Amino acid sequence: MVDAIVSFVIERLGDFLINEAKFLYGVKGQVENAKIKLQCMRAFLKDADAQIRENGDERVCLLVVQIRENSYALEDVIETYVFRVASNNESVGATRRVLKCSARIIDVYKVGSKIKEISSNIDTWTSELEKYGVQRSMEKAAETSSSYVQERRQLRQAYSYVEDNHVVGFDKDIEELVALLTEQKNPHKPYKVISVYGMGGLGKTTLARKVYQHPQVRTHFDCYAWASISQQCNTREVLEGILFAFTSTNKERREEIRTTSDVELAKQLHDFQKQKKCLVLLDDIWTTKTWDLLKHAFPQGDTDSKILLTTRNKDVALHVDQGGFIHEPHFLSDKESWELFQKKYSCAGMDPSNLDSDDNERKKELAVEMLKKCAGLPLAIIVLAGLLSKKHTIYEWEQMKRNIVRCIGQGEQHDDSKYRSVWGVLGLSYIELPCHLKPCFLYLSRYPEDAVIRVKTSCLVLIAEGFISLRGSCMETMEDEAYDCLSELVERSMIQVKEMSSTGKIKSFCIHDLMRDLCVSKARDENFLHFIDLRNKVEEPIESVSTVPITNVRRVAIYCGPESTDNDIESADNDDESADNDIESADNDFVNMVRNIDGSLRYLSVNKGRIAFEEGVFRHVCNRFLMLRVLIIIDIPDSVCTTLPKEIGNLIHLRLFSMPYSLIKMIPSYFGNWRCLQTLRVCTVFDIIPNSMCKLEQLRHLYFYNRFSGVGVGEFLRSTKSRNLLQTLVGIHSKHLVLSDLLQLKNLKKLAIVVDGNFDSFLHNPQTLTFTRLLSLRLRGTALGNDFKIDIVPLILSCPQIYKLTLKSPIVRLPQVNQFSPNLIKLTLSSLRLEDDPMPTLEKLPKLRVLVIGWYSFMGDEMVCSRGGFNRLESLELIGLLGLKEWKVEESALSRLGYLHIEKCRGLRRVPDGLKNILTLNHMVIEYMPDKFKERMEEGGEDFYKVNHVTSRVFIECNEDYAYDCS
Structure with a gap:
């Protein structure tokens, strides 16, 4: 990872030298020199990392830590200097310029000295690394690094002849793959390459072995070969092994093959597979380069031979054969997980009948709880069974449960078979x-x-x-x-x-x-990054965060409470006294935590539940963490408005500020100090974008969440320096805004706007120009009453490229088919108050896949989906159409529908008869509908024949409270 950090710092220095050269007055030479020295240093780091993994050399480890921390320090010094110079250049006044010029001379000396010091350290570390045997050569580094990975893979080497009689959950997978290999499935489109792809530990090799050994496969092919591929693939050894397996050669023939040139060897293997029906299993291919080394030995044209391969990387499967079949094994269900656990636990020599019945029952409860942490990963379940088979008391099982994820991850630490460690298997993916x-x-x-x-x-x-x-x-x-x-x-x-x-x-x-x-x-x-969960500090201590300062930490994510969702808000009101005590304890730990974090912090994320920034904690953040780039504060929404401290303007390096749930009383002018700000997400009430934000040069995404109305833009759009960068503008109000202002934003991709009675003035003197890149549009009206209606057609016509449209306001008329964007994929309608059925228009939209017709969108009592209509629609939701009584679906309408949701359409008597013809429909949700409506679709009901082919039918809160006249 250190080589990644150094590479990142090198890239940042390059950016400074190219884009900020005018601000590097006096230190540009030192920066260029430091960059060159870091580039030289990088050549050592892969070998250093490999030595640490392989030998655990503490001296090399300490040097690597120093390299990492000083690389960060170098970036901090230069970045701070650049921003200080840039800020000074924006000031005016002769006297102030003289003073700042003097200060800059001092800064240049200090900064130059610091950069020279770090550069000198780099030279020292280079010599030290060489003294400890770390090699500069990239080839040597790759060789050393691969030896560690190779050792890990050899420990888990798979062989074709190994039998595994404890395979669970793969029956359908085996059946499908066998059928494809033997061409019982899709005989007119046989697959040359079949790939088994998925996460480490998912059982890819086990599945492939079962297919490889299957009797039908064995009788279908003439020859078979199994090749386990290593990271540094030895092409010669792999191809020789396959040819040996095909030809069952004697000693003399083997020697002859070994003396054959590489080209001739590949040709012999290629020709053999053209003449015979062969199956080759390539197990554990990691890179596309590996296949490029092997592919010349495999026929690409018309052949009866096939390849079965396993990989963690889908790109590898696609690279081998773009038209091949890719199969991803599923995670095991709870039932399958328990079955596999029982088999492996018994296989370890444990006989549950010898246990006391009470112990057995308690162990089963604990095992089920621990299996949940395996989340259906077969390797994790096998490791868990092996670990528990060596623990005989309830106390030991209880102890293991407390830190179950870490136990499974590390496996049996003192066992020579290190492949039992799940981290050892998953860690290979990280290394790669x-x-x-x-x-x-x-x-x-x-x-x-x-x-x-x-x-x-x-x-x-x-x-x-x-x-x-x-x-x-x-x-x-x-x-x-x-x-x-x-x-x-x-x-x-x-x-x-x-x-x-x-x-x-x-x-x-x-x-x-x-x-x-x-x-x-x-x-x-x-x-x-340090993730700190204050909820689990007693059960699963990570570190003594409340008492020990975290030094030189760059990123901290603090988790103190539940995610901010509506369900969490509702449940928060019912917390008992003990929960309040826990929260108070978390409050104290949180305050101590923030005050002990080192000042070099770049990233702070706080999901704090009820914890408020009390005791000046927020002010402390703004005064202490001046290098922050990202500040995310997630809180449960409440009605209390928060006033941000003026010190927030100190965070001049901030790129992203997100506080989407806590109401901010006003948008402070201090936001204008954030010269580098790219993304702003805040929840505010009745405010206007301050003029100070116009000078921000890097704004790309603005999200304003407002429960009542949008945020006024003032002069922002006409004066902003980010006009050519803005991609997202969410939650603005149309007041004092005209469409031509928005059309100046050439890169705008997402727009969400709130309108009221001034909509006509917003569209005043509409331009012939259109949004060239706008992809998503959301329009919400705030005015109440049936008299307020807007004509959305001019706005829709100015958005010819959008694929997502949300309308939530009464409208004069629904646009005609040719007035909608031909690219429209998702359409959400609410409060439109249409008198005429919208289906005849909407069903003709050529690419529409998702349609939501929500509250008060249609005021009539009958909707009809015509023959052949909605031929691309996959998801349909009808919500809150209180007047709807009859819905008809004609033959071949909704031919691709897979998901249907009907909610609070209380007058609807029955589902359409045409649903019985929609064979793609596999999931249906009926929510807050009359009990009789539900009964008609249950087995034995009048409408059951219409929906009995639907795999998943979910009924939520359907009862007599929503009764209607069913006659």
């Missing part, structure tokens, strides 16, 4: 990450376990910290690059997708508990 992805992964340690992580938020934080740089096309944005980094973590099976957006992009993801624990451990070891 390229430098630019390691910080992205370690950042995930800021989230508590089981958190659902939003991609958009993570991208903004990574950009704010400076860990994202444009590596691809010049047409890409930093946000695109950050998304690609997180996507690559998904492809590498480090994180799992939780939810996809309507456009097919990743919306949110999660991280397996064991992978997260590895992440937290690595982040702490590297002094990258």
Whole structure:
């Protein structure tokens, strides 16, 4: 990881030299020299890391820590100097210029001396590393590093002949893969390459072995070969091994093959697979480069031979064969997890019948609780069974449960078979990450376990910290690059997708508990980020955070309470006295914690539940942590307005400030001091953007959350220096605003605007110009009463590219089909108060996949989905249509619908008869509907035949309170 940090600092120094050269007066030479020395130092670091892992050399470890901390210090010194000079240049006045010039001379001397000192240290460390045997050669570093990884892999080497009779949950997977290999499935489109891809420990090799050994596969192919691939793939050995397996050669033939040239060997193997029907299993391929070294030995054209491969990286599978079949094994269910645990526990020689019945019952309860932490990962379950088989008392099981994730992760520490450590297996994925992805992964340690992580938020934080740089096309944005980094973590099976957006992009993801624990451990070891959970400080102590200062820490995430959701707010009112005491204790620890953190902090995230910044803690943050780039404060919403201290203007390095739930009384003018601010997310009431924010040059995303109305923009849009950078503008009010102001924002992608009776003036003298890059539009009206209606057609016509549209206001008329954007994918409607059925128009939108028709959008009593309509729609929600009595779905309408949600449409008598023809429908939610409506769809009900093919039917709060006349 240190090489990643040094690489990052080198890149930052390069940015300073290119973009901020005019502010490096007097120290530019020293900066260039320091950059060159760091580049030389970087050549040692991979070998140093490898020696630490392999030999645990404490001397090398201490040097690496010094390199890391001084690299950070170098960045801090230069960045502080640049911003001080830039701030001085903005001042005016002859006397002040003279004084500041004198001060700058002193600064130049001090800064230059500090840079020289760090550069001198780099020379010293270089000599020390060489003295301890660390090699400069990148080839040597790669060789040493790979030897450690190779050893880890050899310990878990898989062999084709090993039998595993305790396989659980793979029956359907085996059946599907066997059918594909033997061409019983898709015989007209046979797959040449079948890939098993997924997270470490998921059972890919076990599954592949079962398929490889399956009788149908054995009779289908003429020849078979199993090759376990190493990190530094020895192409010659792999190809020789495959040819040996195919030909069952004698000693003389083996010697002949060994003396054959590499080209001839590849040709022989290639030709053999063309002549015979062969199956090759390539187990554990990590990189596309490995396949490029092997591919010449495998026929690419028409052949009956096939390849079965396992990998953690989806890109590898796609690289081998873009048209191949990719299979991802599932995590085990609770039932399957328990079955596997029982088999492995018994396999370890434990006989539950010898235990006292009471002990047995309690152990079962504990085992079930601990299995939840395995989250269906087969390797974790196997390790857990092995550990518990050596613990015989209830007390030992209770002790293990208290720190279950760490126990499973580390496995049996004193066992020679280190492959039993789950961290040993998962850690290989971390070691294999390229430098630019390691910080992205370690950042995930800021989230508590089981958190659902939003991609958009993570991208903004990574950009704010400076860990994202444009590596691809010049047409890409930093946000695109950050998304690609997180996507690559998904492809590498480090994180799992939780939810996809309507456009097919990743919306949110999660991280397996064991992978997260590895992440937290690595982040702490590297002094990258400290996650501190004050809730668990007694049960699972991490460190004595309330008494011991954390020195030289760059990033801290403090978790004191539940995530801020509506459910959490509701439950918070019912906390008992003991919970209040816990919160008070957490308050004290939190205050002590913040006051003990070192001043070099760059990132502070606080999820504090009820904890308020009392006793001047917020002021302390603003006075102490002057290098902060990211400040995130998550609190449960309440009605109390917060006044931010004026000291907040001290945080001149801030790139991202997020305080989305606590009401801020006003947007202070001090925000204008944040010269580097990129993202602002605040909740405020009745305010206007201060003029001081116009001078901010790097603003990209503005989110204003307001419960009553939007935030007035004042002169901001006409005067802002960020006009060409702004991509997001959420929560602004249309008052004193005209459409032409918004059209000046050439890169605007997301717009959410609040309008009232002034909407006509907002559209006054509409321009012929259009939003060229706007992708998402949200329009909300604040005026009440049926008399208030707006004509949205001119605004819709100015947004020809949008794919997401939300309308929440009475409208004069629904736009015609050709007036909507042809790219529209998601449409959310609420409070439109339409008298005419909107379906005849909406069903013709060519790309619409998600449709929500919400409260008071349609005031009529009948809706009809016509024949062939909505041919791309996948999700439909009907909510709060109180007057709707009849909904008809004609033949071939909604042909791709997969999800249907009906809520509080209390007059609706029955579901349409046409639902029985929608075979793609697999999930249906009926919420707050009359009990009789529900009964009609249950087994034996009048409408059961319409929905009996739907896999998942969920009924929520359906009772007689919502009764209607069913006649």
